[in-house]
Amino acid sequence: MFFRNTQGQSPVIRFNDDGTSTLSYITIGGNIEVNFFLKGSAKEIIAQYHTFIGKPALPPFWALGFHQNSKIFKNTQEIADKITNMTTLGIPL
Numbered sequence: 001m002f003f004r005n006t007q008g009q010s011p012v013i014r015f016n017d018d019g020t021s022t023l024s025y026i027t028i029g030g031n032i033e034v035n036f037f038l039k040g041s042a043k044e045i046i047a048q049y050h051t052f053i054g055k056p057a058l059p060p061f062w063a064l065g066f067h068q069n070s071k072i073f074k075n076t077q078e079i080a081d082k083i084t085n086m087t088t089l090g091i092p093l
Helices: 040-055 076-089
Strands: 002-007 009-015 021-027 033-037
Touching: 002 009, 002 021, 002 040
Parallel strands: none
Antiparallel strands: 002 033, 009 021
């Protein structure tokens, strides 16, 4: 389920004594949009959901950390030195 609202909202899950649960949304108004994804396996439903809301943007390659490898450091002092150098040069960590 995808629930979108232009105003504040709060989901409330209640667990009942008979083993069931209830999902409620408390909202203060606005434009409400509710979409349900019901058909398919869990993996297919997640794929439908991500297709509906949009795929996440892939961050730049350097932001994923592939340029640093834990095997090149011999001890923690080398890691601390690397962090200090990157901070000094303005390279985002």
